[in-house]
Amino acid sequence: MNSETPLHDYLVISRGHWDKDKSKEQIDTAITEFYDWLNRHIEAGRMRPGSRLSTDRATVSKAGVTTDGPFGEAKEVVGGYWFVSAASLSEAADLLSHSPTLPCGLHYEVRPLDPELCTASDITNETPPA
Template sequence: MNEFVLIFRNDFRPELKFSPDEMQAIMQKWQAWMGGIAADGKLASTGNRLGAEGKTIKPGNLVTNGPYAEIKEIVGGYIIVSADTIDEAADIAKGCPILTVGGNVEVRDIVPMSR
């Protein structure tokens, strides 16, 4: 079994606001989706949701505020899944709730570090 990271991306739209009821419905979809992955024994790590604050370090030790200085798309979080192939991991990603709100999921294989 291999591990793959599912990276959740969405357009940075600060004007987009959800009501508490909408937010609750979205969270329930996420919980159900991730619960299904866990029930199948495919959830290797729950990952994390990423906050809006950040800094980017560039060559020459240049530090800029925010991870979104030059892009319109943000990384909102990630999970790690276990799958035999990247195609299987992509099939798991197809159920991600972020797809219902205009986001996308990047699927990447994880290469273990040599010791």
């Protein structure tokens, strides 16, 4: 990482399930190695902590209805999130490619944070397809 290159913030979303063919010991080792790896990057200023997500959840709709379940089985479970600071999306993805949990079935979605406030005339993730 070039210290003169401006850094951008990226949200990392941890997704997936542990591989069924991995033992509890293999997964525990990957988790321990992951937290060591993550903490080294936090100390170096390349990452910021996030959090694991609880299994409890609720949804809120435009009708003002809040639902606390039951929910359909999710193919792609979101297990947690944290943040990466990198010069580019490619650099952030490369940094994440070394995570010890990848060989055990998890994968990551990396998204740039958009510091701009949204307006109705902007094309955003929330804009319906044409």
